[in-house]
Amino acid sequence: MTLTPLVYWAQRHEEIYLRVELTDAVVSHKSTQRQVNITVRKEQRGWWERLTVQERKPVFLAPDFNRWLEESDAEMEIREKEEKRNRLKAVRHTEEGFVSLKTSFLFVYNLVQFLGFSWIFVNMTVRLFIFGQDSLYDTFHTISDVMFFCQILASVEVLNAAFGFVRTGVIPTLIQVVGRNFVLFIIFGSLEEMHHRPVVFFVFYLWSAIEIFRYPFYMLRCFNTQWKTLTWLRYTVWIPLYPLGVLAEAVAVIQSIPIFDQTKLFSIPLPKAIGTSISFSHVLHVYLILMFLGLFINFRHLYKQRKKQFQTKKRKTH
Numbered sequence: 150m151t152l153t154p155l156v157y158w159a160q161r162h163e164e165i166y167l168r169v170e171l172t173d174a175v176v177s178h179k180s181t182q183r184q185v186n187i188t189v190r191k192e193q194r195g196w197w198e199r200l201t202v203q204e205r206k207p208v209f210l211a212p213d214f215n216r217w218l219e220e221s222d223a224e225m226e227i228r229e230k231e232e233k234r235n236r237l238k239a240v241r242h243t244e245e246g247f248v249s250l251k252t253s254f255l256f257v258y259n260l261v262q263f264l265g266f267s268w269i270f271v272n273m274t275v276r277l278f279i280f281g282q283d284s285l286y287d288t289f290h291t292i293s294d295v296m297f298f299c300q301i302l303a304s305v306e307v308l309n310a311a312f313g314f315v316r317t318g319v320i321p322t323l324i325q326v327v328g329r330n331f332v333l334f335i336i337f338g339s340l341e342e343m344h345h346r347p348v349v350f351f352v353f354y355l356w357s358a359i360e361i362f363r364y365p366f367y368m369l370r371c372f373n374t375q376w377k378t379l380t381w382l383r384y385t386v387w388i389p390l391y392p393l394g395v396l397a398e399a400v401a402v403i404q405s406i407p408i409f410d411q412t413k414l415f416s417i418p419l420p421k422a423i424g425t426s427i428s429f430s431h432v433l434h435v436y437l438i439l440m441f442l443g444l445f446i447n448f449r450h451l452y453k454q455r456k457k458q459f460q461t462k463k464r465k466t467h
């Protein structure tokens with residue numbers, strides 16, 4: 150006797166769903182499945198009155214109430230799916246817009262910094278060749294405006310890290326920005342006596358020497374690409390430059406201590422009963438300790454970043 154499995158059916162405007170129950174059937178292959186689900190695409194979109202041509206429903210055929218929908222409900226389902234698709238599209242559009250806005254912002258930021266620091270580096274190098282040692286004494290007057298601009302702008306990097314615009318830690322960036330701006334604005338900016346010291350040349354030259362590689366490296370990273378030589382320079386040049394930079398900054402701080410003592414600039418007044426004031430040079434002594442702590446933290450951070458970069462092999466390189 151031929152066994153006819155029960156067939157449950159349901160439809161949408163474009164498809165027919167068939168569920169063939171095999172509970173009682175002897176199945177020749179070893180499948181343990183209890184049912185076969187079949188989706189048949191309708192040749193023409195439309196709503197069928199029944200599944201079979203003949204009006205009389207075969208005994209083995211029954212509506213699949215798990216999926217059954219009336220025509221109007223099926224139309225509603227299509228509309229809901231369409232709305233969901235549109236909503237997803239809109240979200241994706243907004244996300245893509247944000248990503249491209251962020252990329253453009255970072256690219257322009259890095260480009261401006263690259264131009265600024267390149268100007269500083271090239272200008273200082275050319276002046277060194279033309280004027281020799283004399284150029285060491287007027288670095289502040291020729292370079293400081295652009296350096297002020299670049300270093301104020303560099304504060305954006307702390308925000309970039311804090312808001313997750315770039316994959317980096319806030320602390321190393323904060324140490325870097327606060328450290329440099331302290332030397333630039335407090336030590337050099339506020340003391341005229343420091344303006345003609347050769348230490349300004351060494352500090353500015355060491356700062357800009359890394360940035361002419363770092364910012365173009367970031368510009369390429371904005372487009373998920375990199376140039377091997379530039380990556381190597383960005384993650385290697387800091388090894389001698391960072392300790393030398395901190396050393397030059399420390400010399401500048403040490404040179405400024407007697408000036409602060411003499412001028413009493415930024416000294417902290419104490420209550421009249423005690424009668425004196427605390428010289429800013431005490432703050433500078435503490436700052437000297439912080440500097441070497443900052444050097445240790447950032448040196449370790451940069452070493453980790455270097456290791457991470459050179460371990461990542463599957464990058465697009467040129």
Ligand SMILES: CCCCCCCCCCCCC[C@@H](O)CC(=O)SCCNC(=O)CCNC(=O)[C@H](O)C(C)(C)COP(=O)(O)OP(=O)(O)OC[C@H]1O[C@@H](n2cnc3c(N)ncnc32)[C@H](O)[C@@H]1OP(=O)(O)O
Binds near residue numbers: 359367439440447
């Ligand atoms: C809490 C306050 C305490 C204050 C205490 C003060 C203590 C003072 C201590 C002062 C020491 C400072 C001395 C310093 O001034 C001396 C010098 O600078 S000497 C010259 C040599 N200097 C250097 O080499 C340092 C240069 N600076 C840096 O490298 C960074 O500023 C630093 C924060 C140190 C490290 O950068 P970062 O953490 O960002 O690492 P990565 O470059 O590897 O970047 C990580 C990923 O983020 C992407 N990224 C980062 N920035 C951008 C950007 N602007 N645009 C696009 N993408 C960016 C980057 O591509 C990496 O992603 P991926 O891995 O995918 O490539």
